[in-house]
Amino acid sequence: METTNPRVAAELEKAGDWEQYWTRAAARVDWHTPWTTLYEAFEGSFRWYTGGTTNLSVNALDEHAKNHPERPALISIVEDGTTRSFTYAQLFALVRKLAAAYRALGVRRGDRVAIYMPTGPEAIASMLALSRIGAIHLVVFAGFGSAALAQRIRLAGARLLIAGDITWRKGRAVPLVPIVEEALRDPGSPVRTVVWHCRSFDPPEISGITSYAWQALDDLAGPASDEPEWMDSDDPAFILATSGTTAQPKLVVHTHGAYQVGLLHTSAVMFGLSPNDVWWSTSDIGWIVGHSFIVYAPLLVGATTIAYEGALDHPGPENFYRLIQEHQVTGIFTAPTAVRLLNRYGTAPAAGFDLTSVERVFSAGEPLNPPAWDVFQREIFHDRVPVIDHWWQTETGGPVVGNPYGLGLLPIKPGSAGIALPGYAVSVLRADGTRCDPDETGSVAITRPFPGLTARLWGDVTGRYREAYWTTIPGVYVTGDAASQDADGYLWFRGRIDEVLKIAGHRIGTSEVESALLRHPAVAEAGVTGQPDDLRGEVVAAFVVLRPGESVRPELEDELRQTIRHELGPVAVVGRLEFVPGLPKTRSGKIMRRLLKSVVMDQESGDTSTIEDPHAVEAAREAWHRADSDQGH
Numbered sequence: 014m015e016t017t018n019p020r021v022a023a024e025l026e027k028a029g030d031w032e033q034y035w036t037r038a039a040a041r042v043d044w045h046t047p048w049t050t051l052y053e054a055f056e057g058s059f060r061w062y063t064g065g066t067t068n069l070s071v072n073a074l075d076e077h078a079k080n081h082p083e084r085p086a087l088i089s090i091v092e093d094g095t096t097r098s099f100t101y102a103q104l105f106a107l108v109r110k111l112a113a114a115y116r117a118l119g120v121r122r123g124d125r126v127a128i129y130m131p132t133g134p135e136a137i138a139s140m141l142a143l144s145r146i147g148a149i150h151l152v153v154f155a156g157f158g159s160a161a162l163a164q165r166i167r168l169a170g171a172r173l174l175i176a177g178d179i180t181w182r183k184g185r186a187v188p189l190v191p192i193v194e195e196a197l198r199d200p201g202s203p204v205r206t207v208v209w210h211c212r213s214f215d216p217p218e219i220s221g222i223t224s225y226a227w228q229a230l231d232d233l234a235g236p237a238s239d240e241p242e243w244m245d246s247d248d249p250a251f252i253l254a255t256s257g258t259t260a261q262p263k264l265v266v267h268t269h270g271a272y273q274v275g276l277l278h279t280s281a282v283m284f285g286l287s288p289n290d291v292w293w294s295t296s297d298i299g300w301i302v303g304h305s306f307i308v309y310a311p312l313l314v315g316a317t318t319i320a321y322e323g324a325l326d327h328p329g330p331e332n333f334y335r336l337i338q339e340h341q342v343t344g345i346f347t348a349p350t351a352v353r354l355l356n357r358y359g360t361a362p363a364a365g366f367d368l369t370s371v372e373r374v375f376s377a378g379e380p381l382n383p384p385a386w387d388v389f390q391r392e393i394f395h396d397r398v399p400v401i402d403h404w405w406q407t408e409t410g411g412p413v414v415g416n417p418y419g420l421g422l423l424p425i426k427p428g429s430a431g432i433a434l435p436g437y438a439v440s441v442l443r444a445d446g447t448r449c450d451p452d453e454t455g456s457v458a459i460t461r462p463f464p465g466l467t468a469r470l471w472g473d474v475t476g477r478y479r480e481a482y483w484t485t486i487p488g489v490y491v492t493g494d495a496a497s498q499d500a501d502g503y504l505w506f507r508g509r510i511d512e513v514l515k516i517a518g519h520r521i522g523t524s525e526v527e528s529a530l531l532r533h534p535a536v537a538e539a540g541v542t543g544q545p546d547d548l549r550g551e552v553v554a555a556f557v558v559l560r561p562g563e564s565v566r567p568e569l570e571d572e573l574r575q576t577i578r579h580e581l582g583p584v585a586v587v588g589r590l591e592f593v594p595g596l597p598k599t600r601s602g603k604i605m606r607r608l609l610k611s612v613v614m615d616q617e618s619g620d621t622s623t624i625e626d627p628h629a630v631e632a633a634r635e636a637w638h639r640a641d642s643d644q645g646h
């Protein structure tokens with residue numbers, strides 16, 4: 014690829030020798046025992062840096078606490094203004110205490126521990142404490158409902174749950190206790206112990222469960238050891254669920270060694286993260302961005318990281334800008350949904366705040382639409398700093414496509430996520446595996462593993478990992494996204510090839526929503542697709558088939574909306590919900606969501622040769638249009 018930036022060109026050239034390149038990248042990591050084998054591929058998977066031992070949490074804290082104990086490590090801000098700062102020494106002390114306490118509760122190397130808490134110091138220190146002692150954390154986003162929580166806990170086999178009692182959202186303390194109580198009533202729940210961090214309630218009594226209040230951890234920690242475990246490069250540090258198109262979420266595994274190399278590499282090349290940074294990633298610890306770029310990467314490099322709980326526009330739309338000024342933020346990592354939210358208020362709220370500490374702004378999670386980019390780039394940041402889109406997935410642990418700020422920028426093309434970053438082999442392929450021509454849309458594939466790419470799914474006994482990623486086009490990792498690549502090598506993402514919804518940056522499987530609907534006794538079948546939404550990118554459009562004998566009562570739609578909210582939490586925002594006599598399905602019985610999508614988008618149905626009953630699409634169209642005209646659209 015030709016580039017206008019000699020540093021980028023030189024780095025891409027170096028990356029051509031991938032073995033050398035990833036050997037050199039591994040030197041950024043502190044290894045307790047040096048690795049001996051760079052890369053091994055074996056049946057169904059691969060691993061990196063075999064023979065090496067390290068610890069992700071130790072490298073994020075121990076040396077920094079020794080070398081610059083007074084530097085702020087973590088600034089925790091709640092939307093109500095409550096702010097708590099931890100120096101490296103203080104965070105280290107808290108993490109060591111928790112490590113000892115969790116050990117005292119019986120947590121051992123390899124055990125899974127679930128965390129259901131808002132983004133804050135107790136959750137972050139717990140993540141770090143667990144990885145310090147070799148336990149595997151599973152953070153479940155504190156906006157998910159009880160069914161989602163129970164399912165993830167069950168799949169991970171977690172016996173300990175660390176929970177918060179509330180989370181702040183738009184001025185409201187949302188109670189988490191009833192959700193946890195209900196999740197733990199799941200007969201398959203393996204949880205035996207809950208540690209509660211409570212801000213409003215007393216820890217509840219739950220039968221069959223031993224509960225500890227946060228304060229009890231002090232006594233538990235006393236006699237126990239906080240010594241770290243040295244973990245093999247390939248040992249899991251955490252697991253995190255993504256929602257696939259099937260009801261069963263995938264539990265992605267990220268490791269102590271390879272993931273750490275990948276993070277440090279992208280921290281340098283993509284983000285130019287340095288110890289001088291005051292870094293604000295507006296994500297949540299429930300997502301991979303939170304794991305990688307609120308917690309691990311900024312601490313690994315010794316920077317200051319901001320963790321924010323609540324809505325960015327609360328108590329008012331100026332909140333975001335005020336906090337940037339107040340904390341002298343140098344790097345921002347946000348998402349298109351946040352950019353759209355802030356842009357909704359126009360630029361006036363930013364006026365009067367000094368944003369000159371900011372050096373660069375990054376966005377990922379969805380395509381950063383050019384109009385939204387434009388407002389941020391030109392009107393909020395006055396073209397003084399770059400606003401940079403980049404692409405990645407839970408499975409990649411960090412960015413794969415981007416504009417490498419850390420090497421000096423390439424020209425920004427609004428609407429494009431950038432180039433394949435040095436070290437990452439990305440191709441746009443046709444279904445038969447041949448390469449697309451420039452500007453031809455195809456399937457985005459990673460043609461060679463890199464350190465940090467998920468090499469397995471937790472609890473995978475059926476070969477689901479291979480099936481999900483490596484078999485659609487044999488021999489390459491298929492990301493599930495569609496894109497085209499232009500003559501300069503820039504990628505332009507078009508959306509998912511499959512049907513996962515992305516609501517306000519949160520990935521929700523269509524079938525998770527369908528499963529929720531099916532829990533209502535009146536529902537026989539449900540088909541879900543995305544409906545464009547100015548603010549959230551996408552919301553749920555649901556098509557519901559009632560059980561025989563049931564009829565559309567006036568309150569039914571409300572009940573179904575409540576059911577979805579109850580099962581999946583407020584992230585699953587429903588746009589339209591229509592009742593239909595049947596769903597379009599293949600002859601083998603699979604719901605054809607792309608046809609539902611065509612109804613919602615008012616497009617032609619396309620190929621319907623595999624459809625069981627063509628009338629189902631017509632009925633859906635009729636229902637949709639009837640409701641349109643009812644609503645005076």
Ligand code: AMP
Pocket residue numbers: 255301376377378379380381402403404405406407408430492493494506508509519520
């Ligand atoms: P998640 O694993 O939840 O982070 O979701 C990953 C998916 O989000 C990707 O497969 C894409 O579909 C989408 N995505 C992430 N970043 C971008 C981006 N910059 N442009 C377009 N799509 C993106």
